[in-house]
Amino acid sequence: MKSNNKKKRAFLKWAGGKYSLVSEINEQLPSANKLIEPFVGAGSVFLNTSYKQYLLNDINPDLINLYNTLKHNTEQFISDAQQLFCAANNQRERYEALRKEFNQSQDSYSRSVLFLYLNRHGYNGLCRYNASGYFNVPFGRYRAPYFPRDELYFFAEKAQRAEFTCLPFQKVFSKARQNAVIYCDPPYAPISDTAHFTHYAKGGFSAQDQIELARLAMRAGHKRNIPVLISNHDTPFTREIYRHARLTELQVRRSISQKGEKRVKVGELLALYRC
Incomplete structure (x- = not known):
């Protein structure tokens, strides 16, 4: 499902974001009226496709709260968020104070504004929570964090075609109907025993979750006639659980390191999965 527009960047920095792969993903996505994403993340696939409708989900409530706030209160959100992007707030002590304010706040609007600030000022765009559910990404030490004004406006305009939900992926699959296509970008299976990075929200994404996702994808694609495309690491485990799918192999430069020389393919x- 190709987009007619120049590639659009997400306004969030996001570990594992799909901006670099949107062309390859678009080549695989079938045409449909609606694109469903159970793991929307920063939304690069959403931003670079041209479906009439979208159902965009993520298990991270802060992420979905941000998207709904931006969708429904665009001008005020962008104005308030931009005020946080100043030299006085680009210091470790101030970052930690605002991070504490975010963790203690129960106001959805304040959390949405602070979430964008933390994303752009925190280390390498990570989104990580501790066992108590507190955001704990350290200060990123950037010279002048970029305020993504144009990207925010583009996202907000396109979001008028989207419904945002915060549900387990199983429930999102149950919402899919005919003439929809599902794209899944789950927390990736580890490429080694020490490479686990699954804490985008409190909890994680286990091997059993990976197996259940593959089962639901096969059922949707082969029995319900709802195509499903999944991205993941190429490992013996993923090849086994995706053995009923048509596989396309890719080489991708990826790392959670800030230093480019440490990024390897x-x-x-x-x-x-499709009939």
């Missing part, structure tokens, strides 16, 4: 798979 790793194998990834696109697994397509």
Whole structure:
């Protein structure tokens, strides 16, 4: 499902974001009226496709709260968020104070504004929470964090075609109907025993979750006639659980390191389930 527009960047920095792969993903996505994303993340696939409708989900409530706030209160949100992007707030002590304010706040609007600030000022765009559910990404030490004004406006305009939900992926699959296509970008299976990074929200994404996702994808694609495309690392485990899908192999430069020289190419798979 190709987009007619120049590639659009997400307004969030996001570990594992799909901006660099949107062309390859678009080549695999079938045409449909609606795109459903159970793991929307920063939304690069959403931003670079041209479906009439979108159902965009993530298990991270702060992320979905931000998207709904931006969708429904665009001008006020952008104005308030931009005020946080100043030299006085680009210091470790101030960052930690605002991070504490975010963790203690129960106001959805304040949390949405602070979430964008933390994303752009925190270390390498990570989104990580501790066992108590507190955001704990350290200060990123950037010279002048970029305020993504144009990207925010583009997202907000396109979001008028989207519904945002915060549900387990199983429930999102149950919402899919005919003439929809599902794209899944789950927390990736580890490429080694020490490479786990699954804490985008409190909890994690286990091997059993990976297996359940593959099962639901096969059922949707082969029995319900709802195509499903999944991205993941290319490992013996993922090849086994996606054995009923059509696999496309990719080499992708990826790392959570800030230093470009530490970014190495790793194998990834696109697994397509369809009748």
